[in-house]
Amino acid sequence: MPKATVPFGEWKPDLSLLDTQFASIADNVFATLNSYQPIPSLQAITHAMLGDLPALGLFPVRRKDGTWEIYAGTRHKLWKWSFQGWTDVSRTTGGSYNVPGGELWSAVQFGTTLIAVQFGDVPQAIDVETGTNFSALGGSPPQAHNVQVIGDFVVLGGLAEGSTIAGMPTDRRMMIWCGINNPTNWVPGNGLCDFQLFPDGGPVQGVAGNETVAYVVQDRGIRLMQFLPGDINTIFNFTKILHDRGAVGEFCFRTVGDVFYFINEDGFYALAGSQLLPIGQDKANQWLMLNSDRQRRNLYQIVPTNRPYVAWAFYATTASQNYDRIIIYNWANQRFTTGTINALVWALLGSHFIDLDTDTDTTITGDQFLDSGANPGPPAAAAPPPAFFAPPPQTRGASDTPPSWGTNQTPLALDSFAYVGGRPIVCGINQLGELCSLDGPNLPATVETAETHLAPGMRAFVNEVYPLIDGADATVGVAIRERLGDPPVWAISGQIIDSDPRNPVPGVDQIPLEITGAASVLTSSRLHRFRVLIPYGEVWNNAMGVLADAQPDGSA
């Protein structure tokens, strides 16, 4: 029988998918030029759980000695992570924080100071070298929605209403920057501190950028913000470079190198200099609009990665309790894919170091785990849990205490990331409040081909389908229809299994592979599309498409 190769192709759900080489689904996969690759799952680094949920911010900081620390923010508290657990480092005066609904913490490191803001409280700061608790940032800056470092300045954007700057009432159209190299100087006119109100373009969603050139991001406009060294009167020059398009939320934009990525009301864009690139047009703009909760688009959260990907986490439906989907853009090959992963918040962190186990005096962070790991066996009852290898708990325990050592603990591998601080690693906080890294077993992947006439002008009989995937386990589903006006239906051996092509049921309408590596589908129709599911934890590297064993089956 003739074999027809049906490649998965690039995922472009916004286009017509009839007889094209575009995939209609590419979920829980990364895109390469000619294949899809697996996305690992979130795996708890330790089972220490935040004492307050939901998590509303996750931030890496770097100390003077080069080591990394991890902080998180929740509705009422700020936390510092270590292998021993989360430590409450909230302010000691002023009471609990009050992060308003629909707001996240925004934080930056300036020198040894970590500054965290949200518009429900005054900006908070902690010295990451010596501080034990956050406190109000010196100089009494106004409450703000977001914070960013641009060159030698801390910039607060989207100022909360209710205070004044130099007599002007603050509002979300305003931004203020501190005195040069002085995040405790917020007196406009002093030390190059100043502020700006933008009469058009709407609220300032934030500032993105780097040393001397940044973008002021509004919800209906983007301005270039350029430092003017030596000009002590103007300090920054603002030039509107994009009219009528801006960021739909405060957390959906970021620069990668010199390219600024953001989501506008109508989809994905990249801004390189003043050149606007509609990167989502004819690809995934409409898909995002149809598959995300419209009421929470302001909470799209961009997730930078250490690979050539930019990802956005979002709420799929109004019922979503946390970020449950991500859409990933590979800026090297301009391809999108999606992921189905639950997390309360995401961040690119520097992995926390622990010393290579050379002693047993427990003076070094992580000694408890390493010493115990080097000498397998239950540790003393008081020892903190290692939890590197135990599966994450499915529900929060009644006592909220982390799980104890199991009997099958394994020493840390010599190449464990735990030994090496500072490795960039995509992390999230799961629903339990555990810090997780994106390096667990592979997520269950779903890839679906476009719809194709395997025998143009005729029906085609497909005997079997051979997935071009280098994994041992997969299942194949086949959707068929006679006419374009018909809805596609899932079928096995000519029997219609499920009329809803968007909800495959593995084991019911998905066909397992036989010893040959092919699935016997035995379908006859004019139009075919093939969906391959790769189960959770399966080890595989590339998924390219399917080889369909098809032959003409008449015209009637």
Next chain:
Amino acid sequence: MAELFDVYEATGALIGAVPISPLELDKLHNGQTITIMFHTPRMLRDKLGERNGVFEVLELDGKLFVTNPDDVKRYIELQKAIEENAKSNSAVR
């Protein structure tokens, strides 16, 4: 707003009070000299004109001395003008 601190001429004569940030105050307490640049806030320039200057501050025996009293006086005048402008609220757009 930053806290206001009295500053003095080298002769010991009081000039007035200027805002000093917590970080600058730490430096002064550690014996360092700080430099204060000032300018008219950009959004008040049409009301107050373009003014700027620079002066240094040093702490001696708990008192803050400045190197350029004329600039300090101009800064204090600017601060007053900003305050009066705030009271009239005439800068609101």
